[in-house]
Amino acid sequence: MKHLVKRCVAAVCAAACTVALAACGSDDEAGKIRIGIKFDQPGLGFKKSGTYVGFDVDVARYIARDLGYSDDQIVWKEAPSKQREAMLQNGDVDMILATYSITAERKNAVDFAGPYFVAGQDLMVRKGDTSIRGPEDLNGKRLCSVTGSTSAKTVKDRFANEVQLMEQPGYAECATALFSGIVDAVTTDDIILAGLAAASRGKLEVVGKPFTEEYYGVGIKKGSTDLARKIDKAINQMVADGSWERAIKDNTKGTGYTPNAKVNPPKATEGVGHDRVATGKED
Known part of the structure; x- marks a missing residue:
């Protein structure tokens, strides 16, 4: 009987996770926000001696703080390219910032906020x-x-x-x-x-001859309209107060890389139902 009760409780928690931000997970994740990033991309999402650094990480931290989470309430999870849609659909993470380009095909499976950067x-x-x-x-x-x-x-x-x-x-x-x-x-x-x-x-x-434009978005679960709007607000605020530019400079220092000024910083509009369809891909 006890085992049956445990299974029922687990099933209820799993169902709740599909509709509530960071509602479920392990005990260590209760009341926290779970963010998927890359662990192996220097300058963007990189796990280094138990800490997480990079531009995607800085943007994610800014968004989390704007949503009311402190740094110690962020749970970082590795989000490999081929697993991102499944991680969002299964409720393993609340959002993903992992050089995740906004494309029409991906929008069939998940929603996006942003964009927060345009690469090539x-x-x-x-x-x-x-x-x-x-x-x-x-x-x-x-x-x-x-x-x-x-x-x-x-x-x-x-x-x-x-x-x-x-x-x-x-x-x-x-x-x-x-x-x-x-x-x-x-x-x-x-x-x-x-x-x-x-x-x-x-x-x-x-080489330095980019041949596409890649609109990096914040991946979220399908139907998360209110969350998308809040994330867009945070991104646009990050640009307005200078934090976006500082994060770019800090994370590309010494590389010789300069973002394409014609498209950067972009305006975050996905959360308000903007109809632009990105033309690119991602990492």
């Missing part, structure tokens, strides 16, 4: 390699990107007859493949590549 897909090569200076040089080359990313999808859609694509679970694995000569280039968003290049200590470099 680019290429990273070994330092001094002049054989790839842009997408026009990809014929016959071997590329690496991450499974479940729209960077990989873009390669399949646009360059399928020209390149060999290796897909890995993370960009650390792609960088290793590039170091060792297994692939000729790594492709994803320029701001991600800038962080990876900086972490390589001069061994890798970004």
